Amino acid sequence: MTKSTPPKGLVLYADDDPDDLQLIRDAFASYSETVRLLTFEDGASILNYIKKLSSFEPLPCLIILDINMPGMNGKEVLRKIRQIQEYEEVPIVMFSTSTLPSEADFAMSFGAGFVTKPLYTQQIDQLVEYIIQNCSEDTKRRFRGRRGKQ
Amino acid sequence: MTKKIIGATEFEMLSEEKQLDILQKDGVYIGKREVGNEKVILYQLYAFYVEVYFEEYRKKINKMIISDKVDILQPYLDQIKVKDIDQKK
Numbered sequence: 001m002t003k004s005t006p007p008k009g010l011v012l013y014a015d016d017d018p019d020d021l022q023l024i025r026d027a028f029a030s031y032s033e034t035v036r037l038l039t040f041e042d043g044a045s046i047l048n049y050i051k052k053l054s055s056f057e058p059l060p061c062l063i064i065l066d067i068n069m070p071g072m073n074g075k076e077v078l079r080k081i082r083q084i085q086e087y088e089e090v091p092i093v094m095f096s097t098s099t100l101p102s103e104a105d106f107a108m109s110f111g112a113g114f115v116t117k118p119l120y121t122q123q124i125d126q127l128v129e130y131i132i133q134n135c136s137e138d139t140k141r142r143f144r145g146r147r148g149k150q
Numbered sequence: 151m152t153k154k155i156i157g158a159t160e161f162e163m164l165s166e167e168k169q170l171d172i173l174q175k176d177g178v179y180i181g182k183r184e185v186g187n188e189k190v191i192l193y194q195l196y197a198f199y200v201e202v203y204f205e206e207y208r209k210k211i212n213k214m215i216i217s218d219k220v221d222i223l224q225p226y227l228d229q230i231k232v233k234d235i236d237q238k239k
Contacts, residue, residue, distance in 0.1 A: 017182075019189060019207045034180075097179030117179075119170045119202065121209050 008036040009061035009142050014077065015044035016069045020117060023066065024095075027128050034142040035061070043072030047080055050087070056092065061139040063092045065112075067103055070136065075106055082110050091135045100125070158198040158218050169214065173200055179225030188212060192226050199223070 006020045010027065015021050021039050025114040028037045042047040046065070054058075063081065065074035072080075074094055081087045096103055099116045107114040113134040132143045153159045158172035161169060175202065184190065189207045197232040198218040215222070223230065 019182075023208050083197055098177065100178070116174050118208050119174050120211060123170070123174060124209065 006107065008034060009139050010058065011062045011064070012036045012046055012049065012063040013033050013037060013039050013095075014041070014043055014059045014069065014074070015042055015064075015066035016121050017066065020066065020095075023118075023124070027124055031143060043069045043074060043077040045111070047077055049074065050081060050084070055086070059086060059090055061091070062135050065089060065092060067094055067096045075103070077109070078110050078112055091139070093131050093134050155196045157196070158216050161195065161198070161200075162216055164215075166211070169200075170211070180223065181229030183225050192222065193218070 002021045010145070012041070013021070013024055015024070021041070025037060025039065032130070038048065043065070046063075050063075052058075054107040065077055069077075073075050078092060080093065081092065089111070092107075094103065094107040095117060096114065097117050104114040113130065115127055115130050118127050128149075132140055135143070136147060156172075161172070164172070173193055173195060177195045180192040180194055180199070182189065182191050185203070189203045189204045191204070198216060199222045201215040201217070201222060203212040203214070204210065216223070
């Protein structure tokens with residue numbers, strides 16, 4: 001009997017801060033059996049990757065964008081991603097160093113979530129929970145299933 | 151709902167957990183630097199500043215320095231974005 005495994009969900013994350021990239025890699029390490037995390041060091045790189053994804057490949061289940069990136073910042077990337085028809089409803093979470101109401105409003109206006117970078121371990125748990133909450137039902141099931149195995 | 155703005159002295163008297171929750175919610179990121187092996191982040195919180203020294207980056211804190219003196223900005227001057235600070239006021 002052949003046992004097939006479901007394909008991994010693809011999570012894309014762009015941040016110019018190597019420490020924050022590592023923080024999220026660590027936070028998602030527990031979910032590596034169900035989710036594949038790809039990281040990018042700037043806004044242009046993640047946008048290029050998205051544009052080059054074949055229409056035959058599954059859409060990412062989640063995109064996380066740091067707001068303050070040099071060159072093309074997270075808000076510009078968000079705006080451009082939402083202009084791609086297939087990405088109108090892909091869950092996106094904006095990741096920020098400060099809780100500026102104008103940035104939260106901007107994210108909301110493009111149907112994206114907004115979360116402030118954590119300061120200690122418990123806030124990282126809350127961050128992961130918030131990110132999961134912003135995903136589609138299918139992705140939530142992937143995360144919850146993995147969490148149940150821990 | 152009106153936001154409660156507290157001073158540096160009142161902030162210093164809070165538990166570390168409460169301090170960090172307020173800092174994450176209301177702090178405005180100014181910049182980041184490295185001191186020895188520690189990563190350090192400076193936030194502006196209301197009318198004062200909080201410098202957070204991480205033993206483990208964004209996971210475990212070694213110490214916090216709370217100050218209302220602008221001298222604390224000195225190591226971060228090249229990173230300061232005036233627009234961000236003004237926006238929070």
